[in-house]
Amino acid sequence: DGGITQSPKYLFRKEGQNVTLSCEQNLNHDAMYWYRQDPGQGLRLIYYSQIVNDFQKGDIAEGYSVSREKKESFPLTVTSAQKNPTAFYLCASSIAFSSGSYEQFFGPGTRLTVL
């Protein structure tokens, strides 16, 4: 089955540590995205990638970093510079970045808790 996998589902880290969240897709999509979701709030775009080896900052990129070395993978690193990293992180993909009528597909999410 095609889809997006995120791991782990729950992640606990101590304050000051960097942590990397995994996102893999086998949909052959060019575009991938990372969103942050806080309780009772909508989705905020952290980073997106239109093609391999290219990525752009979203609305709240500070304290985060990404890489896109392979089409199917788009890991997100939450660095110690992120002031309030505890949140639910969602990875998504779409056929292309600005594809208009094509929807985004979402992974199951990773809940990060910083102790």
Next chain:
Amino acid sequence: GNSVTQMEGPVTLSEEAFLTINCTYTATGYPSLFWYVQYPGEGLQLLLKATKADDKGSNKGFEATYRKETTSFHLEKGSVQVSDSAVYFCALSETGNQFYFGTGTSLTVIP
């Protein structure tokens, strides 16, 4: 710029009640419109979409009609079930631009 505005929740309904969740949008061109659903602790799933004015998207008893004249895409269901309890997000996508999501509307259906 582009944006999506949803009615604020939470919404609580009894089983078999009629559901409406309002969504209005602002766009510079001709966007496609989407409704996503998120169950507790999960990612978002596409519920339905409409790609041009007057299109009606439908799925699992839910419907929404793309109204260009009122810039709206309200979600409706004639008879909700307990299993419909979730958070619903309205979204728009326009060629050449990113996805824009509303803030979500939480729905709880009680037996």
